[in-house]
Amino acid sequence: MASLTAGNRRPVRLADIAKAAGVSHGTASNVFSRPEIVREEVRERVRAAAEAMGYGGPDPKGRLLRAGKVNAIGVATAEPLSYFFEDPFARVMMAGISRACDATGAGISLVSAANNEQLAWNIQSALVDGFIVFCIEGGSRLVELARERRLPFVALDLDSEDGSVAAIGVDNIAGAGRAARHLTDLGHRRFAVLALPFADGRTGLVSAEQIRVAAYAGTRDRLTGYLQELSRVGVEASKVPVYETANDVASTKAGLETIFAADAPPTAILAMSDRMALVALEWLNARGLNVPNDVSVVGFDGVPEAAVSEPPLTTIAQPIAEMGRLAVKAILESDGPVSRHQLAVELIVRASSAPPRG
Amino acid sequence: MASLTAGNRRPVRLADIAKAAGVSHGTASNVFSRPEIVREEVRERVRAAAEAMGYGGPDPKGRLLRAGKVNAIGVATAEPLSYFFEDPFARVMMAGISRACDATGAGISLVSAANNEQLAWNIQSALVDGFIVFCIEGGSRLVELARERRLPFVALDLDSEDGSVAAIGVDNIAGAGRAARHLTDLGHRRFAVLALPFADGRTGLVSAEQIRVAAYAGTRDRLTGYLQELSRVGVEASKVPVYETANDVASTKAGLETIFAADAPPTAILAMSDRMALVALEWLNARGLNVPNDVSVVGFDGVPEAAVSEPPLTTIAQPIAEMGRLAVKAILESDGPVSRHQLAVELIVRASSAPPRG
DNA sequence: AGCAAAATTTGAATCGATCCAACGAAAGTG
DNA sequence: CACTTTCGTTGGATCGATTCAAATTTTGCT
Numbered sequence: 123m124a125s126l127t128a129g130n131r132r133p134v135r136l137a138d139i140a141k142a143a144g145v146s147h148g149t150a151s152n153v154f155s156r157p158e159i160v161r162e163e164v165r166e167r168v169r170a171a172a173e174a175m176g177y178g179g180p181d182p183k184g185r186l187l188r189a190g191k192v193n194a195i196g197v198a199t200a201e202p203l204s205y206f207f208e209d210p211f212a213r214v215m216m217a218g219i220s221r222a223c224d225a226t227g228a229g230i231s232l233v234s235a236a237n238n239e240q241l242a243w244n245i246q247s248a249l250v251d252g253f254i255v256f257c258i259e260g261g262s263r264l265v266e267l268a269r270e271r272r273l274p275f276v277a278l279d280l281d282s283e284d285g286s287v288a289a290i291g292v293d294n295i296a297g298a299g300r301a302a303r304h305l306t307d308l309g310h311r312r313f314a315v316l317a318l319p320f321a322d323g324r325t326g327l328v329s330a331e332q333i334r335v336a337a338y339a340g341t342r343d344r345l346t347g348y349l350q351e352l353s354r355v356g357v358e359a360s361k362v363p364v365y366e367t368a369n370d371v372a373s374t375k376a377g378l379e380t381i382f383a384a385d386a387p388p389t390a391i392l393a394m395s396d397r398m399a400l401v402a403l404e405w406l407n408a409r410g411l412n413v414p415n416d417v418s419v420v421g422f423d424g425v426p427e428a429a430v431s432e433p434p435l436t437t438i439a440q441p442i443a444e445m446g447r448l449a450v451k452a453i454l455e456s457d458g459p460v461s462r463h464q465l466a467v468e469l470i471v472r473a474s475s476a477p478p479r480g
Numbered sequence: 481m482a483s484l485t486a487g488n489r490r491p492v493r494l495a496d497i498a499k500a501a502g503v504s505h506g507t508a509s510n511v512f513s514r515p516e517i518v519r520e521e522v523r524e525r526v527r528a529a530a531e532a533m534g535y536g537g538p539d540p541k542g543r544l545l546r547a548g549k550v551n552a553i554g555v556a557t558a559e560p561l562s563y564f565f566e567d568p569f570a571r572v573m574m575a576g577i578s579r580a581c582d583a584t585g586a587g588i589s590l591v592s593a594a595n596n597e598q599l600a601w602n603i604q605s606a607l608v609d610g611f612i613v614f615c616i617e618g619g620s621r622l623v624e625l626a627r628e629r630r631l632p633f634v635a636l637d638l639d640s641e642d643g644s645v646a647a648i649g650v651d652n653i654a655g656a657g658r659a660a661r662h663l664t665d666l667g668h669r670r671f672a673v674l675a676l677p678f679a680d681g682r683t684g685l686v687s688a689e690q691i692r693v694a695a696y697a698g699t700r701d702r703l704t705g706y707l708q709e710l711s712r713v714g715v716e717a718s719k720v721p722v723y724e725t726a727n728d729v730a731s732t733k734a735g736l737e738t739i740f741a742a743d744a745p746p747t748a749i750l751a752m753s754d755r756m757a758l759v760a761l762e763w764l765n766a767r768g769l770n771v772p773n774d775v776s777v778v779g780f781d782g783v784p785e786a787a788v789s790e791p792p793l794t795t796i797a798q799p800i801a802e803m804g805r806l807a808v809k810a811i812l813e814s815d816g817p818v819s820r821h822q823l824a825v826e827l828i829v830r831a832s833s834a835p836p837r838g
Numbered sequence: 839a840g841c842a843a844a845a846t847t848t849g850a851a852t853c854g855a856t857c858c859a860a861c862g863a864a865a866g867t868g
Numbered sequence: 869c870a871c872t873t874t875c876g877t878t879g880g881a882t883c884g885a886t887t888c889a890a891a892t893t894t895t896g897c898t
Contacts, residue, residue, distance in 0.1 A: 178630035184854025203578035220561035232588040272536035542884025
């Protein structure tokens, strides 16, 4: 019953069963791909031969070459693969992408790598019909790599103004402006900014010069949004400490230490990501500072965790799932011109912001 | 500068640039795959031709056929794709799988589908070197499909004793036993069980007969573990209501309604998943019953959410990430005999369990 | 220069299927 | 019965690369 399939390791090809069944490979192929056009008697004979020889159906590797389409989209990032399942932002985005793929029947290939060299190879050899590129850090390199494949691709959240690449992002300036406006409306006048990277590999307080030459336009735009709005109420940019982090726990805490070591510590913190904002909530609480009474905190992104933090976080919500959906659509319908979308964001007021004391 | 690559849609093949550069395909191929063995002058000529014609490097579709290896493993489930990013258990498992893949440089392909027909096709045509199959519901069909591909595959958490399929799971009997023992040690004598499905498509209190013919061995094993341990302290199996749910919010609540409608409601609940246990915590709280003082709850799985629930959940932790790691290892090193692993679980005592009142 | 050894390049074979024009046989038609 | 359709089958071409043994060119040495 168990037949000989166990130890047998020589792969069986369609041609083998065609010969065994005494038909041409063309007919054998039809038995699997369009069984209705093959005479029943022949069809059964071929199927029997396949069964007997332990043939598992046409190998997709072969079919792929003819068909051309893989029917899968690649999602690439310069982070390790586990990023997709552990980062809150990535997870929401992937959920959006998933739903769009489910709807169209496309599969998802996760492309990523520990080191940079491996990344290049992985992108070059990914079997996909197109790429969605997560541009967190090292976005430009990733985009370059994807572009070289000459497959349709969209950059998510791309920090670049290069109009020749399709990109989906949010209006960072307006979003940051909304956040700052919310705080100035509450009466705050002393601020500090927890910033995403302006360039790779450094953290710490940033100077005006460093901001001007920022590699990441997204970070710069958010800062611009903040500062524009603050200047409306007479808060000078030079008076607002901007601490650049690596968007991780350690550098965010270091930033908070620095910020609160000042003579006149801020009454409000503008964080460029919910991740940093959540770290701030924890840090402030451990430090005995009450949020929102001593310090208000406003995040950016709108990840689900922000709704259940202690206290719940006021933040700028990106339409993350919608961005994922649009990205898939852009790949699959990859028509003529490169499509660029800039989506609106929304201020969600929760309990982490309140008027300043006194 | 921008060259003619924009509107140009005719694909350029390696053979085209070989001809353009005046070399054979063999040499052209070497320029990309082993540039060091090609004379510099020739190499540059070929590269120039490639550049001029807008060639994006060797197409992996072609390479694949020769190479045989895709360098990616497929992760399959009968749920929609978003399951991978939304279900807590799946996320932890995927994180473990990701890390193992990162370490070995393999990619991940997510295979799934809305409907059953699509699923079959997706598995048949997935470009992967092996499958990791998530057996939640409909596991046996999935295993059957994967087996037909004649690729290495492992079943995670498989509810089946079929020794011919590689599987990685936990010791359900021992784990359930630990959970029950914890509660009996605390002095509990009145129990109720929230059970995972014994078979597809039904929910409600289950009879001894239904348990005996259970389709899912994992569910049966957990129940066996519970009841064995309870019988040690003289609690008869027939006195313990066992409510079969679909592991979702609605059916779990229905189960709780039924269970607590009884004359002598339980002082302790044994839930076969953290998901159900977390629903129970919420339901009990809404009902005005204090956990753990009025009712103790013990879950099963050890998802991260269980650590931060209110109150934190006592549970049986599966080594989820370790299972993922082992699964990848089993696929990539797919050596001789089918490997079956049964891992140990661990009781994690948190605040949802305490001695009964009085 | 003469010859063996080393370095490059060539081109046919292969990977595993699908597609399609052409062909043979069976069925239908006048 | 000759003649068109219809139905099924055949086998060569193709998808886009890699591989490797053999052919060719270079280099090294006396």
